[in-house]
Amino acid sequence: MTRGGVCKDVTESHPKIVSTSKPDPKTNIITKTTENHTISSTHVVYELLECPMCRKLMYPPILQCRNGHTLCSNCKSKVHNCCPMCHCELGNIRCLALEKVAESLDLPCRHKPLGCHEIFPYYSKLNHEVKCRFRPYNCPYAGSKCSVTADVANLVTHLKNDHNVDMHDGCTFNHRYVKSNPHEVENATWMLTVFNCYGRQFCLHFEAFQLGMAPVYISFLRFIGEDSEAKNFSYSLEVGGYGRKLTWQGVPRSIRDSHQVIRDSQDGLIIPRKLALFFSGGNRKELKLRVIGRIWKEQ
Ligand SMILES: [Zn+2]
C-alpha cells in the first residue's frame, strides 16, 4: 500500500476539510487558524477517518483492534474478527475518541465537483448527499441495466454515444412507432427519444406493458433534471387514426423517478392494444402508431 496514492484519493474523492475562516490558496483547506501545523493536522484527521479496508469515511461505531488499528463497521463483518492490519483478534472495541473528533469536523458535500457548495457537520453529510440535487443521475435508458451515472451534459452524450438514442431539436414532434409483433407486450421497452427544447433535454418513452389483464402501450415524457424544474413544463401527446384520437396532457417527470415508477403510476398516454391496432389500420397484425407531441413552458 502506498500512502502517496491514498493521499491522492482522499483529495480527489472528498473535498477538503473546511471550517469558518479563510481558505488556504494552495490546498483549499480552511481552518480556524492559518498556522501550517493546524492545516496538516486536519488532513491527518481526515485520513484517519478513512477506513483502511474500503477507503470510505467511517461513521459510528468506529472500531479498533487492541493494537489501535481502526476499521469501519461494514468491513468488520467481512474480516472474521481478525484485524486486517495486524491479524490480531478484533473484538468489539469502539474508538470513541475518533468518533468524537469526527463530530467536530465540517465537510463540504462530496458533490462539490458537480456544483454543490454546501458544508455539513460530519454526521449530517451522508444524509444530505443521498438527496443532494447535484448528485449524479442514473442513466434514463430503460430496458437495459445500465449502471452509468452522470450529470446532465454527460448523460446526454452517453445516451447518444452508448445507446444510439435519437436526438431531436425542437419542442414539437411527430413520431412513428412501428413494431412487427405487437403481441409481445410483457414490459417491453421499445423506444427512447431525446428532445432538445428550451435548452433543456427531455426523454420520450414508448413502452408496452400489461395493465391488469389488458395489454397496453404507454408514452410519457421525462425531464433530464430535477423535479422542481420539470414542473415548469407541460407536454401533450396525441395518437389516432380513422377519425379517432386520444390525447394526453401532462407534466414531465424528473428522471430521478424511474421509468417503472412512472409507468406503474400510469402518468402518461395509455393506449389499449386493441385501439392501437385499430389506429394502425391494415391487417391489425402490425403496430404503426403516429404520436404527435408538443412541449411548452408554463408562465
Ligand atoms: Zn471499511
Ligand SMILES: [Zn+2]
Ligand atoms: Zn490491528
Ligand SMILES: [Zn+2]
Ligand atoms: Zn450537496
Ligand SMILES: [Zn+2]
Ligand atoms: Zn446508459
